Amino acid sequence: MSEGRSQDAGGNTRNREAVFQEIVTTAVATALEPVTSSLGNLQEQLGPVTAHLQENTVDMHGRMVEDHLKPLQATLTKIQPEILKEMDHRLAQLDSSLGTLQNQVGAENQHLKEFGQSVQATYEVATVTCKQVGYITDDQNITNKHVTDLVVNSRQMYNSGCGSGFTRPFKAIPFIRTDGSIQPPSDLGLPPLLNRGVIDNLTDHQLDQYLDGYGIEHNGLSRERSLFKLREYIGCTPAERSDSHATALFFMLAMACLLYLYFPQLFA
Secondary structure, three states, rough: OOOHHHHHHHHHHHHHHHHHHHHHHHHHHHHHHHHHHHHHHHHHHHHHHHHHHHHHHHHHHHHHHHHHHHHHHHHHHHHHHHHHHHHHHHHHHHHHHHHHHHHHHHHHHHHHHHHHHHHHHHHHHHHHHHHHHHHHHHHHHHHHHHHHHHHHHHHHHHHHHOOOOOOOOOOOOEEOOOOOOOEHHHHHHHOOOOOHHHHHHOOHHHHHHHHHHHOOOOOOHHHOOOOOOHHHOOOOOHHOOEEEEEEEEHHHHHHHHHHHOHHHHHOO
C-alpha cells in the first residue's frame, strides 16, 4: 500500500513538471511572437532595399568602370600603332647610333694600333740612332786621340830640330787629360819650356807637375834623371844632333801646315 502511494506521488510530480514546462514554452512562444513577426516584417522590408543596393552598387560601379575604361581602350587602340611606330623609329635610331659607335670604336682601335706601331718604329729608330751616336762618339774619341797624338808628335819632332832651343825656341807640348782633351801647361801657372835652360831651372815641384802632366813615371828617380826624361819627352837634343833632324823638321813643318788647315783652333 505504501508502494502504491509512492508511485502515485512520483506520477503526480512528473505531471506537474510537464505542465510547468508546457506553460513556460507557451509563455516564451507568446512573448517571442511579436518579435518574430517584427523580424519577418523587417526582413520583408529589407529585401527590396538589399536588392536595390546590390543592383545600384555593383552594377553602377561596373558600368562606371566600364564607361571610364571604354575611352581609355579606344584611345589606346588609336595610339597603339603610333606608339609601335615610334618605338620602331627609336629602335632604328639606336641601332644606327650603335653601328656608328661600333665604327668609331673600330677606327679608334685602328688608330691605337697604328700609334703603337709608330711608337715601336720610333723606339727602334731611337735605338739605332743611339747606337750610331755611340759609334760616332767612339769614332770622335778615336779621332781626338789621333789628333792629340799628332799634335804631341809633331811638336816633339819640331823641338827635336831645335837643338837646345836657344836659337829656335821649343813649341809647348800640351798635357793630355783623361777625357782626351788638351790642356796647356800655362793653365797651371807653369813656365813654358822654351829651351833647355828653362827645363834645367825648374823647381822640384814644377818638375813633378810636368812629369805628372805628361804621364812620365818618375817615382824614385833622381832630379837629373827626371830632367833627362822630361828633355827626352820634349824633344830637346844636343846642338850637334840638330842637323841630323833636318828631314824630321821638314816633315814636322808639313804636318803643322796640315793641322793648321784642318784644325786651326789648335793654333789659336
